Amino acid sequence: MITAGIDVGSLATKVVLLNENQLMSHEVSGTGVDATEAVKKAMDTALEKAGISFKDIESLVSTGAGKKKVPFESAQATEIICDTKGVSHICPGVNGVIDIGAENCRVIKCDQEGNIIDFALNDKCASGTGIFLDAMAKALRVKPEEMGELSLQATQDIEVTSMCSVFAESEVVSMIHRRVPKNDILRGIHRSIASRICGQANRILLEGQLVVMGGIAQNLGLITILKELMGSELIVPDEPEILGALGAALLAGEGEGEK
Amino acid sequence: MTTKVTTPGEKSLETTAEISKAIKAYYGGVKVAKEEGKPIIWSYGLTPREIFHAMDAHVIYLEHLPLMVGAKQLSGHYIQVAEEEGFSRDVCAFHRCFLGCAVASERDPYLDQFFVDPDFIIATNLPCMSESKSFLYAADHHNVPYYFIDAPINTWGKDIPDYAIEYYAGQLKGTLDFMSEHGLGTVDWDKLKEAVSLSKKLILLWNEIDKCRQAVPTPMGTVDGLTAAYPLIQLPGTQLGVTLFERLLKELKGKVERGEGVLDDEKLRLLWFGVPPFYNMGLLNYVEKYGAVVVKSMIEYIAGGAYDPSIMDPDKPLESLAYKALVDIVNPISENMVNFIRETVKDFHIDGVIGVVKRSCGLLPGYMRPVKDAVYEDSGVPTTIFDLDGLDIREYDDATSKANLDSFIEALLASKRR
Numbered sequence: 086m087i088t089a090g091i092d093v094g095s096l097a098t099k100v101v102l103l104n105e106n107q108l109m110s111h112e113v114s115g116t117g118v119d120a121t122e123a124v125k126k127a128m129d130t131a132l133e134k135a136g137i138s139f140k141d142i143e144s145l146v147s148t149g150a151g152k153k154k155v156p157f158e159s160a161q162a163t164e165i166i167c168d169t170k171g172v173s174h175i176c177p178g179v180n181g182v183i184d185i186g187a188e189n190c191r192v193i194k195c196d197q198e199g200n201i202i203d204f205a206l207n208d209k210c211a212s213g214t215g216i217f218l219d220a221m222a223k224a225l226r227v228k229p230e231e232m233g234e235l236s237l238q239a240t241q242d243i244e245v246t247s248m249c250s251v252f253a254e255s256e257v258v259s260m261i262h263r264r265v266p267k268n269d270i271l272r273g274i275h276r277s278i279a280s281r282i283c284g285q286a287n288r289i290l291l292e293g294q295l296v297v298m299g300g301i302a303q304n305l306g307l308i309t310i311l312k313e314l315m316g317s318e319l320i321v322p323d324e325p326e327i328l329g330a331l332g333a334a335l336l337a338g339e340g341e342g343e344k
Numbered sequence: 345m346t347t348k349v350t351t352p353g354e355k356s357l358e359t360t361a362e363i364s365k366a367i368k369a370y371y372g373g374v375k376v377a378k379e380e381g382k383p384i385i386w387s388y389g390l391t392p393r394e395i396f397h398a399m400d401a402h403v404i405y406l407e408h409l410p411l412m413v414g415a416k417q418l419s420g421h422y423i424q425v426a427e428e429e430g431f432s433r434d435v436c437a438f439h440r441c442f443l444g445c446a447v448a449s450e451r452d453p454y455l456d457q458f459f460v461d462p463d464f465i466i467a468t469n470l471p472c473m474s475e476s477k478s479f480l481y482a483a484d485h486h487n488v489p490y491y492f493i494d495a496p497i498n499t500w501g502k503d504i505p506d507y508a509i510e511y512y513a514g515q516l517k518g519t520l521d522f523m524s525e526h527g528l529g530t531v532d533w534d535k536l537k538e539a540v541s542l543s544k545k546l547i548l549l550w551n552e553i554d555k556c557r558q559a560v561p562t563p564m565g566t567v568d569g570l571t572a573a574y575p576l577i578q579l580p581g582t583q584l585g586v587t588l589f590e591r592l593l594k595e596l597k598g599k600v601e602r603g604e605g606v607l608d609d610e611k612l613r614l615l616w617f618g619v620p621p622f623y624n625m626g627l628l629n630y631v632e633k634y635g636a637v638v639v640k641s642m643i644e645y646i647a648g649g650a651y652d653p654s655i656m657d658p659d660k661p662l663e664s665l666a667y668k669a670l671v672d673i674v675n676p677i678s679e680n681m682v683n684f685i686r687e688t689v690k691d692f693h694i695d696g697v698i699g700v701v702k703r704s705c706g707l708l709p710g711y712m713r714p715v716k717d718a719v720y721e722d723s724g725v726p727t728t729i730f731d732l733d734g735l736d737i738r739e740y741d742d743a744t745s746k747a748n749l750d751s752f753i754e755a756l757l758a759s760k761r762r
Contacts, residue, residue, distance in 0.1 A: 150743070165751040166758065189747075200762065201755040206748055208731045208741075288729075 087137065088144045088342075090333030091124055091159065092167065093151030096187035096215060097300060098123040099330040100131040102142070106174075106338055110134035111327050120154035128157070143344060144337035148329055150188065160342030164329055165193055165204050171332030172296045173199030175322055180293030183282060183311075183319075184329070185301035187215035192286045203289040207281075214278075215301050217250045221274050224257045225267055232271055236306030239272035246277075253277065271306065279310040286315060294318045298325040349742040350417065353567035353625025356606060359592040360568045366588060367412070367574055371458030377402040383463040383527040388442075388479065390470045390647050390672050391493060392665040394543050394581030395516060398536035399528045404460060405578060406479065410441035410735055414622030416454050420737040431478070437704045437735040439478040446482045464488050464526050466519060470495035471674040471707055491522045498675040501683075502652075504667055512670060513662035537658040539581030540665065543648075544656035546580050549589035550649060556596035557639060558692050561605020563596045566616055566641040567628050573644040580648060611635030612756055613693055617642050617685060617715060617727070618700035618708050619734030627745060634753045639692050642685065646674050650684050676707060685715050686722050694725055696756045698749070700732035703739075728752040 087109070092099040098116045102109040112131040116123045132139060145159040148167040164184065168191065172182045182193040190207040207214065222229040243265060247253040253274070260270050286295075295317050297308060302325035312319050322328065336342070355361070378384050385396065388406035396403045413419050422444030423437060429447050431440050445451065451459055465483045467476050467490060476492060483490035493515045496508045520531045553572075557564050564572065572592055579585030599605070614631065616638050621627055628638045651671050656664045673681045689697065697719055701709045716727040730748040733739040 163747070163751040163754050166754050201758065203726060204728075204751060204755065206730065206744065206751070208744065 086143050086338060087141050088334045088337035089128070089131075089142045089146075090167070090330040090335070090337060091128070091145070091147040091149075091152075091155055092164075092327075092330035092333060093120050093124060093147065093149040093154060094186055094188075094300075095150050097326060098127045098149075098151070099327045100124075100127040101327055101330040101334045102131050102135045102137070103331075103334045103338065106335060108331075109137070111324070111330065113326055116151065120151040121156050124151075124155050124157075144340070144342045145344065146333040146337040146342040148333045158344065160337070162333060162336055162341065164189070164191060165201065167329045167332035167336065168298060169193055169195050169199055169201055169332065170335050171328035171330070172298060174331065174335055175328070176296050176320055178294075179296050179320065181286075181291045181295045183286065183291075183295055183297045185214060185282065185297065185299040185307075187300065190214050190282055190285060192282070192289060192291055194289045194291050205285050205288045207285060215299075217253070217278065218274070218301065218304070220250050220254055221257060221271075224254050225261070225270060227267065227271070230303075233275070233304035233306035233308075235268050236271035236275050237309065239268045240266070241269050242276070243269045243273035244276070245270075245273040272310070275304070275307045275310050279307060279314050282311060283314045292317055294320065296320045296322060296328075298322070298328040300326045302326070350621075350624035350737070350740070351626030351629075352415065354629050355568045355571065357564060357568045357572070357592070357595060359588065359595050360571045362591065363571050363574050363588055366579075366584065367571075368458075370578070371404070374402045374404060374460050375458055378460045384460050385464060385466055385523075386462040386479070386482070387466040388475055389468040389472065390495075390669050390674070391466060391468050391519075392516065392580075392669055393578055393647075394539040394661075394665055395520060395523075395536065397579075397581040398532065398539040399520070399523050401523060401528055404458075404462070406442045407438050408578060409445060409459075410438045411622050413441060413445065413455055414735045415625070417623045417737060418452060418454065419623060419735040421452075422448060422455075423736050423738070434704060435478060436472065436474060436706070437702065437733050439475060440704075441735050443478060443482060447485055462486055462488050464522075465490045466493065466522070467491065468493040468495055470669060471672070471676060474706060489526065491519060493519055495669065495675070497677055498670050498680065499677050501679050502671055504670050508670060509663050509666045512666035516662045516665060533661070536661045540656055540661045541658045542582060542586055543580040543668075544653050544658075545586050546575065546589060547648065547651065547653040547656070549586065549593055550576055551653070553589065553593050553596060556593070556600050559600045559605075560613075560693060561603070561607060561610035562613065562637055562639045562692075563599035563605060565606045565628070566620070566638045566644065567625055569640060569644050570620065570625075573649065576644070576649050577647045606637045607632060607635060609635055610637055611760070612637070612695045612753065614638045615640050615642070615685070615688060615692065615694045615697045616700070617697055617712070618732070619643055619702050619705070620700070621732055621740060621745075622734055623737045624740065624742075627749075630746065631749055631753060634757065636753055636756075638698070639694065640688060642673070642681075645684065646672070648672060650680075674707065681711055682714050682718050686718050689719050689723050689725050694723075695760070696725060696752060697727040698752070699727050699729040700734075701729060702733045703731060704733065704736070726752075726756070
């Protein structure tokens with residue numbers, strides 16, 4: 086059975102195609118201003134990579150902030166359900182998930198069978214998420230993908246105290262003016278984010294072996310500090326940004342979203 | 345064109361519509377009383393309503409008015425007015441809203457229907473100490489006398505010591521004297537005893553109403569319940585309150601007998617902990633698409649919805665009212681609130697608790713963790729907690745609120761399927 090999972094995030098759209106729960110192809114592309122168009126393009130690319138056509142897909146589930154913009158008939162599921170499903174598939178038996186996306190950070194506690202025990206979402210404030218990091222990258226004039234590596238070269242701990250991304254930007258600009266080394270500021274930013282995520286995780290007593298997913302999971306600087314603060318074993322799988330779409334495709338295989 | 349994300353709640357009971365009319369009639373009566381030159385009181389908190397009814401006093405309740413303004417989506421405006429007056433966003437949104445109504449140079453036609461300036465203010469520290477200062481400002485603004493009822497903080501649970509009862513009863517006696525001195529005549533003790541007797545009848549009826557709500561499917565959700573609780577909150581000690589509850593009970597009993605619920609196919613029963621969004625009560629109906637009903641909300645029980653009616657002794661009116669106020673679930677520190685939620689979850693067959701944090705509240709957010717832990721430990725029932733201000737629409741984020749509800753309900757349904 087060929088199934089598809091679509092995860093429409095605020096910055097990236099992810100499509101995963103499975104055949105009997107085995108990965109056929111996946112695609113990650115920018116969502117941009119037209120989520121519907123982004124989904125169509127990502128789907129076309131994924132289909133092309135898999136060498137199949139859309140009519141071959143028997144079941145489809147969509148998730149993510151833009152799931153209602155998906156132009157195909159599909160079932161919908163929340164990110165919490167899809168994240169847990171995807172993570173439990175590739176890392177069975179873990180104790181939980183930390184999903185750091187562009188606008189949201191989700192922490193999920195699950196049991197050995199992958200059943201959800203508890204979860205917490207960040208509030209509407211964007212700090213602690215990818216968009217916050219993007220704003221900081223612009224303020225520091227570095228590429229977002231370089232931030233993690235640069236922060237690992239820091240020589241001192243700098244505290245970024247503001248929780249609000251607007252105020253944090255002012256704080257960072259003032260540090261730049263005081264000629265605080267960029268790498269140290271980056272480490273401070275990562276520590277501030279990690280501290281918020283850690284607080285969120287503590288709210289649901291999250292501990293043990295955890296999978297970090299979402300685009301920001303590729304930021305090694307953030308993961309390093311998160312490990313220090315949480316004291317948990319953090320696993321970052323290959324391509325952590327597609328696990329929500331993978332979970333959606335797996336749900337499609339269970340009969341959700343059959344055409 | 346502005347697209348609204350907020351919707352009013354959909355009620356389903358006939359008696360609730362009657363109670364809504366009674367609310368309008370009450371405030372209409374206050375307006376008429378003012379025109380006739382009778383003294384108008386502003387009061388708030390858990391000041392026993394029975395003493396006002398026994399004195400035929402006309403009272404505007406400072407927490408209730410913001411709810412009405414909130415339901416019309418006007419609360420954000422008056423909150424803004426209070427902030428422009430210098431009140432911080434950290435001050436309780438209910439207090440800011442009322443202060444905005446109180447100091448606004450112009451009021452919209454809806455509020456103007458029932459807003460009346462005070463002749464004096466009766467304040468208290470039960471349940472919130474911050475009210476005493478916020479409303480002292482209102483007293484200064486209107487240049488009216490201000491009387492303060494000091495309530496002991498309950499550290500005893502349900503066994504309130506005699507000295508605390510005596511102390512608070514003394515405070516109530518002082519309040520009656522103050523009202524007498526300010527144009528409300530001498531205290532009619534027989535009338536006060538009758539008010540206590542009617543108050544006891546009211547809670548007995550409420551307990552029967554609660555029994556009906558425990559039925560599966562439930563005949564009344566909290567969208568109706570929040571209006572239905574009006575007699576409990578503002579009419580204890582009146583025949584009108586008793587009559588309205590008798591009608592409500594009759595309607596609910598009929599529904600239970602016929603097996604009629606808010607939803608025909610009730611899959612999940614939820615409890616709302618914290619203040620619901622009065623400007624968007626449709627959010628409570630939103631969960632119905634999953635077959636879920638918010639059966640109850642804690643806020644319905646504030647001001648005397650959860651106490652043992654056997655303590656009401658008409659021959660000891662002030663002591664009875666003192667006990668009722670001091671055991672209230674929102675009297676801080678005590679375990680009464682946690683135990684109340686714990687019991688409610690069991691009695692009402694609750695599948696999940698929705699806890700909402702109003703950041704400007706100095707009281708309820710502190711209960712979230714203990715309630716979540718106690719309920720899970722006791723019944724294995726999970727709680728989701730997220731930020732949501734019941735009155736300040738400027739703090740509301742529809743997408744985040746619905747994402748939380750969607751995720752929570754999907755997880756509950758998945759758990760039920762296992």
